Amino acid sequence: MSRAARLIGRESVLAAASSVLDDARHGAGQFLMISGEAGIGKTAMLAALVSQAGSAPLVLRGLCWEGDGAPPYWPWSQVLQASGLPAADLGEAGWLLQRASGPAEPMSAAAAGDAQFRLFEAVARCLGRLAAGRPVLVVLDDLQWADEPSLRLLGFLGRALAAEPVALLGAYRDTEASPELRKIAGQAQQLALAGLTQDGVGELARELAGMPLPPQVTAQLWERSGGNPFFVRELIRLLLAQGSWHQPAQIPASVTETLRRRLARLSTECVRLLEWAAIAGRDIDVGLLADGAAAGHEPAALNLLEEARQAGVVAGTSLPRFTHDLYREAIIEGLSTTARTAVNLSAGAAGAIGSGRSGRRASSGRGPAGTAGRAGLLAPRGQGSHRASRTRGRLRVLSSGAGHHLRPRHVRGRGTHRDPARARRVTRAHRAL
Numbered sequence: 001m002s003r004a005a006r007l008i009g010r011e012s013v014l015a016a017a018s019s020v021l022d023d024a025r026h027g028a029g030q031f032l033m034i035s036g037e038a039g040i041g042k043t044a045m046l047a048a049l050v051s052q053a054g055s056a057p058l059v060l061r062g063l064c065w066e067g068d069g070a071p072p073y074w075p076w077s078q079v080l081q082a083s084g085l086p087a088a089d090l091g092e093a094g095w096l097l098q099r100a101s102g103p104a105e106p107m108s109a110a111a112a113g114d115a116q117f118r119l120f121e122a123v124a125r126c127l128g129r130l131a132a133g134r135p136v137l138v139v140l141d142d143l144q145w146a147d148e149p150s151l152r153l154l155g156f157l158g159r160a161l162a163a164e165p166v167a168l169l170g171a172y173r174d175t176e177a178s179p180e181l182r183k184i185a186g187q188a189q190q191l192a193l194a195g196l197t198q199d200g201v202g203e204l205a206r207e208l209a210g211m212p213l214p215p216q217v218t219a220q221l222w223e224r225s226g227g228n229p230f231f232v233r234e235l236i237r238l239l240l241a242q243g244s245w246h247q248p249a250q251i252p253a254s255v256t257e258t259l260r261r262r263l264a265r266l267s268t269e270c271v272r273l274l275e276w277a278a279i280a281g282r283d284i285d286v287g288l289l290a291d292g293a294a295a296g297h298e299p300a301a302l303n304l305l306e307e308a309r310q311a312g313v314v315a316g317t318s319l320p321r322f323t324h325d326l327y328r329e330a331i332i333e334g335l336s337t338t339a340r341t342a343v344n345l346s347a348g349a350a351g352a353i354g355s356g357r358s359g360r361r362a363s364s365g366r367g368p369a370g371t372a373g374r375a376g377l378l379a380p381r382g383q384g385s386h387r388a389s390r391t392r393g394r395l396r397v398l399s400s401g402a403g404h405h406l407r408p409r410h411v412r413g414r415g416t417h418r419d420p421a422r423a424r425r426v427t428r429a430h431r432a433l
Helices: 011-025 042-053 074-083 087-097 109-131 148-160 179-185 198-209 215-225 229-242 253-263 268-280 286-291 298-310 325-333 337-364 384-400 420-432
Strands: 030-036 058-063 136-141 166-173 189-192
Touching (some): 011 042, 030 042, 058 074, 074 087, 074 148, 087 109, 109 136, 166 179, 215 229, 215 325, 253 325, 268 325, 286 298
Parallel strands (some): 030 189
């Protein structure tokens, strides 16, 4: 395998997936689903498995289309076309290769169910005949965009071909999976891809740059990207283009588009809460969000965070945080200067309220001394004070305009010295903190 095609940091995952193909080659049908966020390497993993399988199996590929206009069973139409079987051998499965000439004739639910079952059986027979001569490897990508009939056919084949030398490989974005897709994936062996480790990011960066990167640059890349290989590649290209290892303030356009597409699927209330959280830092302080205007009360904040967690924007339960800093940057970049200022001031005031409340609870014996409001409510015992003080420290930095090294350039340099009235308001909030 070439350097460009080599999967970095996925050796153990690739070995596990390869064992599935070995089982299929020896006559035990296999059904494997690979999942993960956009850019995590699912398509690369499928390509590596096909390459590793060599010329022994017959590889049949199908992919799904996000936009409108794709006919039902489109990924399976591609699979049958790639099979090379003559139309006479396809039987009722040949219907998948016919172009619809007009609207389908209406039929009863029972008749439709019967026709679908006969179609499924016909496709299974076709693949079974192909597998009699050599192992068959069916590869389906982007199944989050597949129509439900295509998914049901995949689930049917996973059972019907269990005794044939056929491997069904599918890949999908878990954050965009429909209930039907999750149901079908539950029947398969599953391989969830996570972000690369810091060492993996360093190795990938070295491959792309052609030289080792300074350790601090690798650490920043890992923190910023969350180990997502696509994000790492785009950031490295930007660094190489600018001719400096100083982390660029802007986000590559391709990365921004990927992030915003995911954020666009969240509710307005969830995005508003994440705006507050992004200003405060990568670690998310639930108490601060509940004390401010981002959420009316803590259960509401937790519900909205769960929505963000399901979308892959937030990770962790006891200590929630952004999956990677690029989400924070994309959110902050999308805020106007006025909106950023308003969130900064409101968050600072919420921190002051939380701090005062915790002090009163501590003095009255109703709460643990040293906690800042409800900021430590989700933290292990003894960590609440540390997280709360750290959050207030970040708010001071953001409000003063000093900024974090990962903040977009247009956020930096907008200190309070440019607005005396704002400076006085921030100073009063800081004194309260």
